Structures are given as C-alpha cells and as structure tokens.
Amino acid sequence: MADTEDPRVTRSREAVLAAARELLREEGPAAVTHQRVAARAEVGRATVYRHWSRPEQLLTDAMAGVRMPFFLDPTTPVRPWLKAQLRVLADELALPDVLAVTTSLLHGAVWNPEITERRDRLAAMIGGRLRASLEMAVRTGELRAAVDPGDAAALLIGPLLYRGALEPGPVPDALLDRLLDAAGTWADR
Amino acid sequence: MADTEDPRVTRSREAVLAAARELLREEGPAAVTHQRVAARAEVGRATVYRHWSRPEQLLTDAMAGVRMPFFLDPTTPVRPWLKAQLRVLADELALPDVLAVTTSLLHGAVWNPEITERRDRLAAMIGGRLRASLEMAVRTGELRAAVDPGDAAALLIGPLLYRGALEPGPVPDALLDRLLDAAGTWADR
Incomplete structure (x- = not known):
C-alpha cells in the first residue's frame, strides 16, 4: 500500500512513471521499454523491474492520462x-x-x-x-x-x-x- | 481437480458443456445463457452456476472446438x-x-x-x-x-x-x- 511505502520507493516509482509517460508521448508505445525508461529516469533497470515486472504493466500505467501521438x-x-x-x-x-x-x-x-x-x-x-x-x-x-x-x-x-x-x-x-x-x-x- | 471429483459432478459438467456447444453451434454465442443451457441440458440453473459462475466462462469453454455458424x-x-x-x-x-x-x-x-x-x-x-x-x-x-x-x-x-x-x-x-x-x-x- 502506498501509505506504508518507503518515500524513496514512492519517489523512484514516480520518476519511472514520468519517464515512461514522456517516452510514450514523444515516441509512442514502442519506446516504453525497461531499458529506455530506466535510462530516461536515470535509475537502474532493476528499479524499473521492481515496480513493473513486465513492460506491458508499465505501459498500461503510463497510458493512463497521456496524450498519444x-x-x-x-x-x-x-x-x-x-x-x-x-x-x-x-x-x-x-x-x-x-x-x-x-x-x-x-x-x-x-x-x-x-x-x-x-x-x-x-x-x-x-x-x-x-x-x-x-x-x-x-x-x-x-x-x-x-x-x-x-x-x-x-x-x-x-x-x-x-x-x-x-x-x-x-x-x-x-x-x-x-x-x-x-x-x-x-x-x- | 478432475481426478478427485465426484463422477456425478463430472457427468453434470459434461452434460452442461455439451448443451452449451449445441446451442453455440446452432444459434451462435448469444444463445449460450445460463437459462437456455440449463434447459437444454435438463439440469437446474444452479448446476450450471456451480461449474461456471459467469456466462462468459461457459461460453469460452464451449467455444473450444466448436464449429461456429x-x-x-x-x-x-x-x-x-x-x-x-x-x-x-x-x-x-x-x-x-x-x-x-x-x-x-x-x-x-x-x-x-x-x-x-x-x-x-x-x-x-x-x-x-x-x-x-x-x-x-x-x-x-x-x-x-x-x-x-x-x-x-x-x-x-x-x-x-x-x-x-x-x-x-x-x-x-x-x-x-x-x-x-x-x-x-x-x-x-
């Protein structure tokens, strides 16, 4: 649950999601890979995997509320x-x-x-x-x-x-x- | 698991599935309702519900291997x-x-x-x-x-x-x- 989560974890989750949304908006769904999202968010790939074990899940969350090209x-x-x-x-x-x-x-x-x-x-x-x-x-x-x-x-x-x-x-x-x-x-x- | 299931339960499950397939083949997916399947299989609706709580699940199972119209x-x-x-x-x-x-x-x-x-x-x-x-x-x-x-x-x-x-x-x-x-x-x- 979010309200018992370590604030650092929450921050890294948000940074990853923001990066995924940027990539989605700029280049479309194909750009939302663990590797590119990690690079854009300036975190390790393990951090992305910790929150979203499959790229599909990350993409689903990123799609919520993003304008697509x-x-x-x-x-x-x-x-x-x-x-x-x-x-x-x-x-x-x-x-x-x-x-x-x-x-x-x-x-x-x-x-x-x-x-x-x-x-x-x-x-x-x-x-x-x-x-x-x-x-x-x-x-x-x-x-x-x-x-x-x-x-x-x-x-x-x-x-x-x-x-x-x-x-x-x-x-x-x-x-x-x-x-x-x-x-x-x-x-x- | 099927191999520990009461044979009577297995038989009623198969009768329901057979009825669902008949209806699917004859009239298409819309005909595969709990009510019509129960009537066709000559069982109570509760029996159909026991095996498939949602019509969608019954339809999914019935679709496997049926020729559709x-x-x-x-x-x-x-x-x-x-x-x-x-x-x-x-x-x-x-x-x-x-x-x-x-x-x-x-x-x-x-x-x-x-x-x-x-x-x-x-x-x-x-x-x-x-x-x-x-x-x-x-x-x-x-x-x-x-x-x-x-x-x-x-x-x-x-x-x-x-x-x-x-x-x-x-x-x-x-x-x-x-x-x-x-x-x-x-x-x-």
Missing part, C-alpha cells in the same frame, strides 16, 4: 499523412507489448467501469483526431463525400486491430490504400 | 448473404458476453500459447470461410477484382470488432455497404 496534427495533403499514420499504428499493434496493453484495455473495459472510461477516452480521442484530419481533407478540396465521421475510426483502424490481434502479420500497403479509398472519394485519383 | 455455407447472390452475415456478427459483438469472450481470447493469445492456438484456429476458420464466399462471388461473375484474399477478414470484420470493442454502438447499414464496396468491384452496381 497517433493522428495528431495533420498536414496537407492529408492522404499521405494519414497513410503514414496508419502504417505507424499497424507497426505498433504488431508489437507484443502494445498488443498486450490494447487487448488488456479492451478486455478490462467489458467488466471494469474505470477501464471502460479509459477505453472510451482513448476511442474518443482517436475518433476525434481522425475526424479532424478528414475534415481538413474535405476543407482543402482533397476529399469529397467522406465516410460518416462516426464510422471513420472503425473503418480505418478496425482492420489494423484485426490484423494485430487475430491475424498477426504484415499490413500490406495495398490494404492501407483500400481503406483510404473506402473512407471517401479523393480528388486527383 | 459465422460465414458458413454461402448462397448466391453472395453480397446480400455476406451483408446479412456481417450484420449478425456485428450484433453478436455488441453483446457483453460475446465481447468478453472475444477480448479474453485476444488478450490471452498474447501470453498463453494454448490460447494463441485457439485464436489462430478461429482466425483461420473465419478467414477461410470469407475467402470461400468471395471466391464464389468471383466464380459466378458477381464480383470482379476482389481484395487480396488474405486481407478480406481484416477489412470486413476489423471494423465490426472495433465498433464492438472500442466504440460500442450500432453498426449502420451504410458502413456494411462501404466495407463490401471496399472488398472488390461488384457487378450490377
């Missing part, structure tokens, strides 16, 4: 930017730790209201960012007749989740293009 | 058949018990080799059936230039999984049509 700050033309974002996400979901955190979140959300809230926040964040990028594409004339904004995340990210969680293996460029084509009618194509 | 035996024209199948799957994934079993399978597969195998069998089964239905559509001239067969399941089912697991809510018909459109070029459209 996915689909943030779109640039024009939107389509190549979006394709690059989908590629990054597909590659992240291929990493066992990231997949473990993701599936743990999805499973926990079925039973635990606190995790449900965290999942809902994550889904709202990703959905909101995707919508914003598609709106930018519509505004600049790059995209006509886009998918219903409420369906954008399911359509674009669902297949990457399926590949990561059910059919491990590479996500070919052709699939990403097919998803982008399905997201609306693009100009110049 | 999804995407089985396509009929022509394939597109409306496929759309109806996707609708059923979307509705199943909206049920908390089904979602719990699914996410439990996906999460467990990250760590537990036995569950990984079960997940891989499920993914191969679904992927194989979907491919067979698209091949039938191509053979009958209904579909031209279909998606890479290896990507069909991710493309068609991924968005339903995303909606079920991350963005609970109805899957509109328009989204199903968009997915089917993305699966290839259909004749007569």
